[in-house]
Amino acid sequence: MSTIKTIKALKDGGVKEPRVIIMGAGMSGILMGINLLKAGLTNFSIYEKRSTIGGTWRENTYPGIACDIPSYFYTYSFEPNPHWTRRFPPGSEIQAYFERVFEKYQLASYTTFNEEITNTQHKDGQWHVETASGKTDTADFIVAATGVLHKINEPKFEGIEDFEGDVFHTARWNHDVELSGKRIGVIGGGSTGTQMIDPLSKVAKKLTLFQRTPQWIFPIPDKAYSKLWIRSVKRFPVLGKSLYRLYKFMQERTVGVATVKPGWNRSILNKLCEWNLNHVKDPVLRAKLTHNYEPGCKRLVMSTSFYPAIQKPNVDLVTEGIDKIEAKGIRTKDGVLHELDLIVQATGFDGFAFMRPMTMQGTNNTTLSEAWESGPRAFRAITIPNFPNFFMLNGPNSPIGNYSLIAIAETQSSYIMKCIQKYMEGVFDYIEPKQEAVDDFYKTVHEALPGTIWTTGCQSWYLDDNGVPLLWPWSPQRYAKEMSQPDFNNYHLKKA
Incomplete structure (x- = not known):
């Protein structure tokens, strides 16, 4: 009998259901709520810090925002979306998808x-x-679905308060600011910065990208789906389901392999990125865009529009460091003042924040700050010693390197439901990982990391303060297999 059916049978048999609190109404929080409802569990609450659902896709509305995972794979496996209009889904379509799913499962009454x-x-x-x-509220279980990238990173540039124009972070886009005919400066050449260059280049009088480190660009065209195709997917849902399986297979067998071990997959990835870079004709500009690390060391950007856009006459690439910001613009360390009307900070997020700045205290008076004094750690990305009945979705060392976070969250949410089943069967009242299990897990992780692409010499938000990637160093398939069933020998199971 499946976990869902077993939990339903237990509840129908009179077993008291646990009280569950879910932190966050983004992609993973919605998923956890749906799984509880499918099992007939209704004693839960979702707490959302904003006024609407959506997480990442609510916060980020900058020009050009899109997912770097193919649209038909970037869905819940049980909720295909026949409305996608492009191969890489625009942020607005992703937000609309989550809103429809949220409404379908009537989660508003629990949020x-x-x-x-x-x-x-x-x-x-x-x-x-x-x-x-x-x-205040109380619960037997807490599920942290706070997302990976939610706490924005805003470097404190000297003089930024003196700038006479508008300044905002990409995750706080001010849509009241007119872009047409403006001199726009974008600070940051990561995934967000590269996505914006093409659309901004079409409206800006002058567009300047201030780049610290170049980004590898993988040349996958962002195909627009025809109206006929969209109607066909709506009429024949098997098409969308088949594409989900196809893109999942491709993601796992290409980038999923290339990032974790050397081989022909990685060689092909390198060649295609180099071939794409060679479309930049100006040797000086191409040199500025050339990297000293392997493709995939940073999260790979999927685009065929960035290189053509960066070569436009109204677009400039600046690689000199920023000295300070003045009333009229940005002065770089070579003394040049770049006059601007608008500064956009594409400076990313704190990838190690997770639940923080929230404070936590578990058993033995252990605080989260103490538990994570040496950096975020969680057993198989999901549980923490001394924090009983506490679970994370897309926690530390999840396999998030160029893979669908929805697929990862589904694996982890299913794992949590299996633990809730054992709770209802009376196997335990409290569950937390053994410290030795966590230590053994990280020992094997750190032994495997040197073979991955993330240790080949770049600086990225994947790395902790010691330069160690906070990622799963094996394939996503291995993670799904190892998380298919909890091994309770790795846990302290306690009765009240």
Whole structure:
């Protein structure tokens, strides 16, 4: 019998269901809520700090925003989306998809908006949470679905307060600011910065990209789907399901392999990226865009529009470091003042924030700050010693390197449901990983990391303060297999 059916049978048989709190109403929080409902569990609440659902795709609305995972694979496996209009889905379409799913499963009645959980404490056998407004709640289980990239990174440039134009981060895009005919400066040449260059180049009088490190660009065309194709997918859902399986297979067998071990996959990836770079005709510009690390060391950007856009006459690439910001623009370390009307900070996020800045205290008075003093650590990306009945979705060392975070969250959510099943069967009241299991896990992870692409010499948000990637060093398939069934020998199972 499946986990869902077993939990339903237990509840129908009179077993009391646990109280569950889900932090965040983004992709993974919605998924966790759906899985609870499918099992007939309704004693849960989703706390969302903003006024609407969506997480990443609500926060980021900058020009050109799109997912770097093919659209038909970037869905819940049980909820195909026949409405995709492009191979790489625009952010607005992804947000609309999650809103439709949220409405379909009637999750609004379980969600409290505009309530950010600021503190959690495990005491008297339960989790006690407190929000920024002072609201309190208790739960048997907490699932942190706070996302990987939610705390923005805003470097404090000297003089930024003196700038006479507009300044904002890409995740706080001000749509009231007119772009047409403006001199726009973009700070940051990562995935976000590269996505914006093409659309901004079409409206800006002058567009300047301030780049610290060049980015490898993988040449996959962003195909637009025809109206006939979209109608066909709506009429024959098997088409969308087949493309989900196809893109999943391709992602796992190409980038999924190339990033974790050397071989022909990695060689082909390198050659295609180099071939794409050679479309830049100006040797000086091409040199500025040439990298000293392998493709995939940073998260790979999928685009065929960036290189043509960066070569336009109204677009300039600046690789000199920023000295300070003045009233009229950005002065670089070579003394040049780049006059601007608008500064856009494409400076990314703190990839190691996870639940923070929320504070947590588990058993033995252990705080999250103490548990993560040497950096975020979680057993198989999901549980932390001394934090009983606490689970994470897309936590530290998840296999997120150029792979669908939805697929990862589905694997992890299923794992959590299996643990809830054992709780309802009376196997335990509290579950937390053994410290030795965590230590053994990280020992094998660190032994495997040197063979991955992420240790080949780049600086990226994947790396901790010691330069160690906070990633799963094997294939996504291996993660799914190892997480298919909890091994309770790795856990302390306690009764009240």
